[in-house]
Amino acid sequence: MEQHFSAVEEELRSIKAEALMLRQRNARLTDEINYRIKSEMKMESALTGIKTELEKTQQEFDQTETVARDNAPREGGEIRTVNHEIVDFLYGLTHEYLSLKETLRRERELSAEARQAATESANHYQKVATDLMTKLNSLQTREEALYxxxxxxxxxxxxxxxxxxxxxxxxxxxxxxxxxxxxxxxxxxxxxxxxxxxxxxxxxxxxxxxxxxxxxxxxxxxxxxxxxxxxxxxxxxxxxxxxxxxxxxxxxxxxxxxxxxxxxxxxxxxxxxxxxxxxxxxxxxxxxxxxxxxxxxxxxxxxxxxxxxxxxxxxxxxxxxxxxxxxYDFRRSLPGAAYSSEYMNSSNYVEEDGSIVQISIWASLYKVAFNNEELLIEPEAVWTSQPDPVGDAEQT
Known part of the structure; x- marks a missing residue:
């Protein structure tokens, strides 16, 4: 039983370590999501400011155009210079607006990816926790685990x-x-x-x-x-x-x-x-x-x-x-089966090649995994006889 509890403790330590790693990853993802949200809010605020400034500048430009038309004969050269500066400023604001808009779109994509990763991580963590509880319940209800x-x-x-x-x-x-x-x-x-x-x-x-x-x-x-x-x-x-x-x-x-x-x-x-x-x-x-x-x-x-x-x-x-x-699988040979030193023990020590099983005294025991892999726990005890010399002569 001491070996059993040691194995259980080792398994619990392994699962707890994985759970701790998942919690740490969730914490990092949460921080990243919060950062993305703050960045998104700042960009939205900046875009709103640029849009407001762009609208205001457009209004000033329209007013300047009106003044320019009214005073064209008198101050044409000065007006053209002012208009050129305003147009350049408008182009700059438009480019900055579009750039920030694209950056905001990318930030939203990254934020969505981070949320998806956090969801997947949380689901995996929940599965690990569920499996742990199932395993614990199984170990608690199992009266005695056999090695x-x-x-x-x-x-x-x-x-x-x-x-x-x-x-x-x-x-x-x-x-x-x-x-x-x-x-x-x-x-x-x-x-x-x-x-x-x-x-x-x-x-x-x-x-x-x-x-x-x-x-x-x-x-x-x-x-x-x-x-x-x-x-x-x-x-x-x-x-x-x-x-x-x-x-x-x-x-x-x-x-x-x-x-x-x-x-x-x-x-x-x-x-x-x-x-x-x-x-x-x-x-x-x-x-x-x-x-x-x-x-x-x-x-x-x-x-x-x-x-x-x-x-x-x-x-x-x-x-x-x-x-x-x-x-666990129990196997018992029929009389006349070929003796196998790998899977059998002869109680009367007749173990030559070609020896025949006369009777199975005690069955063999195998452990079988879910994927059907087998492990011989204990070989079969049999009573054997020597190979038939007549049969050997006929074969030669």
């Missing part, structure tokens, strides 16, 4: 819990010796198990783990929402989720996913019958198939309680992942 190391640790612990339960329940090697394909098929004629795995206790335990993990994978980890009350409702929510995820809004997708998961957790509104039935079926299946091989002195009630606890812990972990910012 990659925490996800990996909790995922490994679930596998270790199942491994420990299997070792405790099936620790007697002499009793496990009766676990043969013939005896297993007396209980279930449809059971499929690689004969190589029945050669030793380790292989038999691995098969039991894979059998249990497969049921948990199908009922818990394959579903978008682990608490969806029915299979039909789960399919409906998955279809709705695909539409929302395709909306190109990661925030909308994360909000919908986390809030829907929380809503499904309301036991007053939604029934938990599907998971209860799945857990009961898991316990009953394990008891029906493997109870003959329980170690002496092991009580079935204790065995069933431990298995139920593992199932419930898996449900809690899946539910926790549904609250996270990223998606």
């Amino acid at each position: 990659d190391e925490q996800c990996s640790s909790e995922w490994r612990k679930l596998q270790q819990d199942l491994d420990s339960w299997t070792r405790r329940t099936f620790r007697d090697k002499s009793v496990m010796g009766y676990m043969t394909l013939t005896n297993l098929r007396r209980t279930s004629s449809t059971i499929i198990i690689p004969e190589d795995m029945l050669k030793n206790v380790q292989g038999k335990r691995a098969y039991i783990q894979g059998f249990i993990a497969g049921i948990i994978f199908d009922t818990v980890f394959r579903r978008l929402f682990v608490l969806s009350p029915t299979i039909r409702s789960g399919r409906l929510l998955t279809a709705v989720g695909k539409v929302i995820r395709g909306s190109e809004s990661s925030q909308a997708w994360e909000t919908w996913r986390s809030t829907t998961s929380r809503a499904l957790g309301d036991r007053h509104t939604f029934s938990n019958r599907r998971l209860n039935n799945a857990c009961n079926q898991l316990v009953q299946s394990v008891e029906a198939l493997f109870s003959e091989y329980y170690s002496p002195g092991v009580q079935k009630e204790v065995v069933n309680k431990g298995l139920r606890q593992i199932f419930e812990d898996c449900v809690a972990f899946k539910k926790k992942l549904e609250y996270q910012e990223f998606d």
